[in-house]
Amino acid sequence: MRPVRRSLPLPSASSALAVGLRVLLLLSLCSRSQAVQAENVTVLEGGMAQISCRLQNYDGSIVVIQNPRRQTLFFNGTRALRDDRFQMVLFTPRLVRITLTNVSVSDEGGYFCQLYTDDTHHQVATLSVIVPPETPSIELKKEAVEGSEVELTCLSPRSKPPATLRWVRNGREIPGVISHQDNGKAVSVSNTIKILVERRDNGAAINCEASHPALGGQKRVRHYRLDVHFAPTVRIIPPQGILREGDSLSLTCSVIGNPMPRNILWSRVNDTMPDRAEQSGNILLMSRLSQSHNGTYLCQAHNNYGRAADHYTLLVYDYVSPSTSPPDFPKNRIAVHPTNPGAMVDVPSSVPYAVIGGVLALLVFTVICVLIVTIWCSVRQKGSYLTHEASGMDEHGEVQEAFLNGNDSRDGTKKEYLL
Ligand SMILES: *[C@@H]1O[C@H](CO)[C@@H](O)[C@H](O)[C@H]1NC(C)=O
Ligand SMILES: *[C@@H]1O[C@H](CO)[C@@H](O)[C@H](O)[C@H]1NC(C)=O
Numbered sequence: 001m002r003p004v005r006r007s008l009p010l011p012s013a014s015s016a017l018a019v020g021l022r023v024l025l026l027l028s029l030c031s032r033s034q035a036v037q038a039e040n041v042t043v044l045e046g047g048m049a050q051i052s053c054r055l056q057n058y059d060g061s062i063v064v065i066q067n068p069r070r071q072t073l074f075f076n077g078t079r080a081l082r083d084d085r086f087q088m089v090l091f092t093p094r095l096v097r098i099t100l101t102n103v104s105v106s107d108e109g110g111y112f113c114q115l116y117t118d119d120t121h122h123q124v125a126t127l128s129v130i131v132p133p134e135t136p137s138i139e140l141k142k143e144a145v146e147g148s149e150v151e152l153t154c155l156s157p158r159s160k161p162p163a164t165l166r167w168v169r170n171g172r173e174i175p176g177v178i179s180h181q182d183n184g185k186a187v188s189v190s191n192t193i194k195i196l197v198e199r200r201d202n203g204a205a206i207n208c209e210a211s212h213p214a215l216g217g218q219k220r221v222r223h224y225r226l227d228v229h230f231a232p233t234v235r236i237i238p239p240q241g242i243l244r245e246g247d248s249l250s251l252t253c254s255v256i257g258n259p260m261p262r263n264i265l266w267s268r269v270n271d272t273m274p275d276r277a278e279q280s281g282n283i284l285l286m287s288r289l290s291q292s293h294n295g296t297y298l299c300q301a302h303n304n305y306g307r308a309a310d311h312y313t314l315l316v317y318d319y320v321s322p323s324t325s326p327p328d329f330p331k332n333r334i335a336v337h338p339t340n341p342g343a344m345v346d347v348p349s350s351v352p353y354a355v356i357g358g359v360l361a362l363l364v365f366t367v368i369c370v371l372i373v374t375i376w377c378s379v380r381q382k383g384s385y386l387t388h389e390a391s392g393m394d395e396h397g398e399v400q401e402a403f404l405n406g407n408d409s410r411d412g413t414k415k416e417y418l419l
C-alpha cells in the first residue's frame with residue numbers, strides 16, 4: 001500500500017479532489033437545510049387574510065407563527081393566542097397557512113414565520129389593510145341665502161390610502177380645498193368649496209364623488225341639492241276686463257319664496273275688508289260686487305328673509321242692463337259717458353287725457369286760424385296805407401320797396417308797419 005501511495009505522482013491532485021468533495025458535501029448539506037418563505041398580503045378591511053409560510057426541506061422542526069407584537073399565534077400547529085379570528089388551515093411539510101378573518105387596520109404589520117432549528121430561520125409576511133371610503137357626507141357651514149357665499153364640505157372620514165374627493169356640478173368639477181387628517185391608521189379626507197348662490201340656484205343638484213383604488217373605476221357619490229333661501233316675491237294676478245256691480249271677483253296672489261311664506265295676508269288700504277270677501281289660501285273671493293267694494297287691496301307675505309306686497313285697485317262700475325246696453329254702446333264710444341267708460345278702454349284714467357287732448361288740438365287750430373286771418377287783414381290794411389302814403393311822400397319810396405321785397409332789411413321799420 002505504502003509504495004503504491006508513494007508511487008502516486010500527483011499528491012496535489014489528491015488534495016484538490018478532497019477540496020472538491022468537501023465542497024460537494026457542503027453543497028448537499030446546504031440543499032438539504034430547512035428554510036421558510038413568507039409572502040406579503042394586502043386585504044380589504046373586514047375581509048380575510050391568508051398568511052402563508054412556505055417550507056423547504058422540512059424535517060419536523062417546530063414552526064412558530066407570531067403576530068406583529070411578537071405574540072405567538074400558533075406553536076407548531078397548536079393555538080397559543082386566544083383570538084378566534086386566526087385559524088390554522090394548512091400544515092404540510094411544504095406549506096403552513098393561517099387565516100385571519102374580519103381584518104382591521106390594527107392587524108396591520110409583519111407576521112413572523114419562524115423555524116426552530118439549530119440556527120433560527122425566520123421570515124416576515126407584511127399584512128396591509130386597505131380601507132375603501134364610504135359614501136361621503138356633506139356639511140353646510142351656514143344656511144345658504146341668495147347673494148351670499150355658501151361653504152360646503154364633503155367629508156370621507158376613513159379611507160386608506162386616502163380617497164380622492166371631487167365636487168361636480170353639471171358634469172364639471174368645482175375646485176375646492178382638500179385636507180387630509182390621519183386618524184390612527186386610516187385617513188380622513190375633506191374637500192371644501194365656496195360658491196356664490198342666487199335664487200335660481202335653489203334646488204340645483206351638486207354631487208360629491210369619492211374614488212379609491214379599492215373601488216376600481218366606481219365612485220361613491222353623495223347627491224346634494226342646494227337650498228337657497230330668499231325673501232318672497234308677491235304678485236296679484238288681476239282679472240280680465242272691467243267689473244260691474246253684481247259681478248264676482250277672484251284675485252289670485254302668486255307668491256314665491258324660500259321658505260315658502262306660510263301665511264298670505266289680504267287687506268284693504270285705509271279700510272276694512274268687505275263683509276262678502278272670502279280668503280281661501282292665496283285667493284281672495286268677492287261675490288256680488290258693489291261700488292262699496294271700490295278700493296285698494298293688498299296681498300302681503302313674509303318669511304325670515306323679508307317681506308313683500310302687491311296691490312290691486314278695484315273699481316266697480318255701474319250695472320248696465322243687457323237690453324239698454326246695445327243702443328248706448330256706439331254713443332259711449334264717441335262721447336265718453338262718465339258712467340260707462342268701460343266701453344272705451346280697460347284703464348279709466350286714459351279717458352280724461354283723450355278729452356283734454358282733443359280740446360287742446362281744437363284750441364291750437366282755432367288760434368292758428370285767428371292768427372292767419374289777423375295777419376291777412378293787417379297786410380291788406382298796411383298795403384293800402386303804403387300806396388296811399390307813397391303817392392304823397394316820395395322820400396318814403398325806400399321803405400315801400402323794403403316792405404314789398406320782404407323781411408330782409410330794416411326790421412324795426414317793418415315791425416312798425418305791422419303793428
Ligand atoms: C413586503 O413588505 C415589506 C414592507 O412593506 C417590504 O419591505 C418587502 O420588500 C415586501 N416583500 C416582498 C416580497 O414584496
Ligand atoms: C410539529 O408538527 C408537525 C406537523 O404536525 C410534526 O410533523 C412535527 O413532528 C412537530 N414537531 C415537533 C417537534 O413536535
Ligand SMILES: *[C@@H]1O[C@H](CO)[C@@H](O)[C@H](O)[C@H]1NC(C)=O
Nearest residue numbers: 046085101102103104105106
Ligand atoms: C369585525 O370587527 C369589528 C371591529 O374591528 C367589529 O365591530 C365587528 O363586529 C366584527 N365583525 C364580525 C362579523 O365579527
Ligand SMILES: *[C@@H]1O[C@H](CO)[C@@H](O)[C@H](O)[C@H]1NC(C)=O
Nearest residue numbers: 268269270271295296297313
Ligand atoms: C290712505 O290714507 C292715507 C292718509 O290718509 C293717504 O295718504 C293715502 O293716500 C291713502 N291711501 C289710499 C290708497 O287711499
Ligand SMILES: *[C@@H]1O[C@H](CO)[C@@H](O)[C@H](O)[C@H]1NC(C)=O
Nearest residue numbers: 291292294315316317318348
Ligand atoms: C267706484 O268706482 C267707479 C269707477 O271709478 C265710480 O264710477 C264709482 O263712483 C265709485 N263708487 C264709489 C262708491 O266710490
